[in-house]
Amino acid sequence: MAVPLRSVTVAAVVAAGAWLLLSGSSADAFRWNLPAWVPPPVVPADNPMSVAKVELGRHLFHDPRLSADSRMSCASCHHQDKAFTDGRAVAEGITGEKGARSAMGLANVAYLPTLTWANPLLKSLEVQALIPIFGEHPVEMGMAGREAELFARLRSDATYRRLFAQAFPPEARLGEAALYSLSTVTKAIAAFERSLLSFNSPYDRYKYGGEPQAISAAAKRGEALFFGEKMECYHCHGGFTFNDNVTHSRLPFPEFGYHNTGLYNVDGQGSYPADNPGIGEFTGDASDRGRFRTASLRNVAVTAPYMHDGSIATLQDVIRQHYAQAGRSTSATGQPSPMRSELLVGFEVSDDEVNDLVAFLSALTGPDFLPDPRLGNPWPSR
Known part of the structure; x- marks a missing residue:
């Protein structure tokens, strides 16, 4: 679609x-x-x-x-x-x-x-x-x-x-x-x-429903990482839909979010594969190369594989191999994309932190x- x-x-x-x-x-x-x-x-x-x-x-x-x-x-x-x-x-x-x-x-x-x-x-x-x-x-x-x-x-x-x-x-x-x-x-x-x-996840019951035990201790630690300044996930995945593209009956104007996450850098200058150039295909603006719409993180634990082309298999790999590295390099220079969003700066992350963040993301799944x-x-x- x-x-x-x-x-x-x-x-x-x-x-x-x-x-x-x-x-x-x-x-x-x-x-x-x-x-x-x-x-x-x-x-x-x-x-x-x-x-x-x-x-x-x-x-x-x-x-x-x-x-x-x-x-x-x-x-x-x-x-x-x-x-x-x-x-x-x-x-x-x-x-x-x-x-x-x-x-x-x-x-x-x-x-x-x-x-x-x-x-x-x-x-x-x-x-x-x-x-x-x-x-x-x-x-x-x-x-x-x-x-x-x-x-x-x-x-x-x-x-x-x-x-x-x-x-x-x-x-x-x-x-x-x-x-x-x-x-x-x-x-x-x-x-x-x-x-x-889908608005009845364990996290919803914990955050809005007064159920402090609805999510695990690991998920609570993951929540702190998600909304903290180290990983800064919330900048693009905030709000009740967990993305930065939203319209609703109480919002005067729609909000739009398209970002280059540095997933590709095929020529060392930030280019993406020819069949997936991002919204620049429609805007004609060179600065829009590699920019794609932010996906919602609700139910993300069941929507693998990840990214616009399904090129990352697991949430653990999304965290370790992509965002922690400030984008994935595929160029001969081995450098991250110069076109990537300024929000992607990379971070050090331990296995325990990865597991905690995945526990939080899993708590966004609506079981019913x-x-x-x-x-x-x-x-x-x-």
């Missing part, structure tokens, strides 16, 4: 925790059941949340019939037990073609002002949903030019006939002419993705988020 926006065909575009209450009739009002310390997400005016729309989106998200060969769903690259990423270094489509970047986890995606590793222009979940379904560079789900076939598949299924009618009744279509369209499909998927909320059946596959045979 990290494919640049321009990979979607023009025809396709033109043709187009905290837990959600999913029980009851389609008329039930949608409610965010958020703790007081978490603000509600921003929801587009033309795609209001509803219980029925989220349930339709859940079915679409997990349905392989949205791919050309009916083998790949959105969930193929976004597994619930991995916080909605896939455990691969880079995503792979139905043809076996690999993308350049790792599939991002979708927990709390409703709070992101931009949605991919390196495209600062892609800000809408509704638009983003088009990319894996119809994108061609690389091919993911392979439905480019097959919109009519997709709608025929949906119409032929009795479950979808009921769900689409409930999610988009005539009085709530907001100008939608067709019940089955790229607009209704992507709005439903986006609504489901906004419901993927990963197995919640309300977010899982509703198709028993698919």
Whole structure:
């Protein structure tokens, strides 16, 4: 899902925790059941949340019939037990073609002002949903030019006939002419993705819930390291989402964070591999070489491998071999990137400190988020 926006065909575009209450009739009002310390997400005016729309989106998200060969769903690259990423270094489509970047986890995606590793222009979940379904560079789900076939598949299924009618009744279509369209499909998927909320980790219960024993002594020592001046993790991974890219209903303006962490230095001058140049590909600014969006650290213990290209296998290696070294050198000079963020200065770290920091990061995993059946596959045979 990290494919640049321009990979979607023009025809396709033109043709187009905290837990959600999913029980009851389609008329039930949608409610965010958020703790007081978490603000509600921003929801587009033309795609209001509803219980029925989220349930339709859940079915679409997990349905392989949205791919050309009916083998790949959105969930193929976004597994619930991995916080909605896939455990691969880079995503792979139905043809076996690999993308350049790792599939991002979708927990709390409703709070992101931009949605991919390196495209600062892609800000809408509704638009983003088009990319894996119809994108061609690389091919993911392979439905480019097959919109009519997709709608025929949906119409032929009795479950979808009921769900689409409930999610988009005539009085709530907001100008939608067709019940089955790229607009209704992507709005439903986006609504489901906004419901993927994870704010009930052991650390949350310790920090906000008055449960001092919710995390271990090691995790408490790791918390001190995380928020301390030695490692300075909190500068880019602060706030309730544990990153520096955030938008929500109480924030007047979105906050954006893109950083060059010195992961590559292929020419000794800070360059990254040609297939992963960072946001400079879109801005045209040489100073943006190697800058990628900060990832959230919520559920990070289950989202390996790490970094935008999945090039680091474990959290221990992320700490020891990357951040402690002020960036990883891949140049002939053996020097860290001169383009890396000024926040990366390196640090000495012991094995005990690494273990403590990993214990803290592990305490950010939402244990009830990963197995919640309300977010899982509703198709028993698919």
